Amino acid sequence: MKVEVHEEVYRLMHPKLTFLLTSVDKAGTPNVMALAWATPLSEEPPLVGIAVGKDSLTAANIKSTGEFVLNVATMELAKATLLCGTRSGRKVDKFKSTNLTKQPAHRVNPPYIKECIGHIECKVKDVIDAGECYLLIGEILYVCVDDTVFDEYWKDEANVLLHLGGSKFVTTRSR
Numbered sequence: 001m002k003v004e005v006h007e008e009v010y011r012l013m014h015p016k017l018t019f020l021l022t023s024v025d026k027a028g029t030p031n032v033m034a035l036a037w038a039t040p041l042s043e044e045p046p047l048v049g050i051a052v053g054k055d056s057l058t059a060a061n062i063k064s065t066g067e068f069v070l071n072v073a074t075m076e077l078a079k080a081t082l083l084c085g086t087r088s089g090r091k092v093d094k095f096k097s098t099n100l101t102k103q104p105a106h107r108v109n110p111p112y113i114k115e116c117i118g119h120i121e122c123k124v125k126d127v128i129d130a131g132e133c134y135l136l137i138g139e140i141l142y143v144c145v146d147d148t149v150f151d152e153y154w155k156d157e158a159n160v161l162l163h164l165g166g167s168k169f170v171t172t173r174s175r
């Protein structure tokens with residue numbers, strides 16, 4: 001039997017790789033949020049699309065500074081990711097409450113998160129209105145990865161965090 005789905009319709013499009021997205025405001029103060037709605041858009045030029053809630057501090061930061069970093073999270077970071085995805089940087093310093101470590105990026109101002117295994121540095125190329133979100137199109141400026149867990153593809157031990165929806169996660173380890 002096939003049943004009609006309403007509120008959870010987007011969950012049919014999960015699991016999705018989960019990022020800890022870092023941004024900064026005009027003064028350089030960093031923030032981090034959880035983000036699963038990200039997709040490659042083009043290889044030449046290298047472009048990614050991310051859907052970010054209009055009310056979030058992250059959207060305000062990215063719209064004013066035009067930069068963000070997608071940090072690839074692992075299952076070990078599931079608890080920190082949930083916190084970064086349920087609290088706003090408008091109310092709490094999420095770096096303090098998670099103990100995540102900031103590291104300078106190569107080409108942009110938002111920091112890397114040291115505990116993550118891959119980092120994609122982006123500059124905003126376009127902002128598209130999309131319901132309660134902005135679809136932000138980012139040009140990729142620099143990418144680096146932990147080579148102990150990546151060799152052309154994610155290795156099994158990378159334990160990449162995949163979001164099923166809500167507070168549920170799975171990982172690439174179960175392949």
Ligand SMILES: Cc1cc2nc3c(=O)[nH]c(=O)nc-3n(C[C@H](O)[C@H](O)[C@H](O)COP(=O)(O)O)c2cc1C
Nearest residue numbers: 033034035036037052053056057058085087088089
């Ligand atoms: C695993 C996970 C994935 C999420 N993915 C997204 C997403 O793709 N886009 C989005 O706008 N919000 C997403 N959220 C919710 C934001 O992370 C949340 O609204 C956050 O509090 C925004 O923080 P900020 O106000 O500090 O920017 C996700 C939450 C979780 C837990």
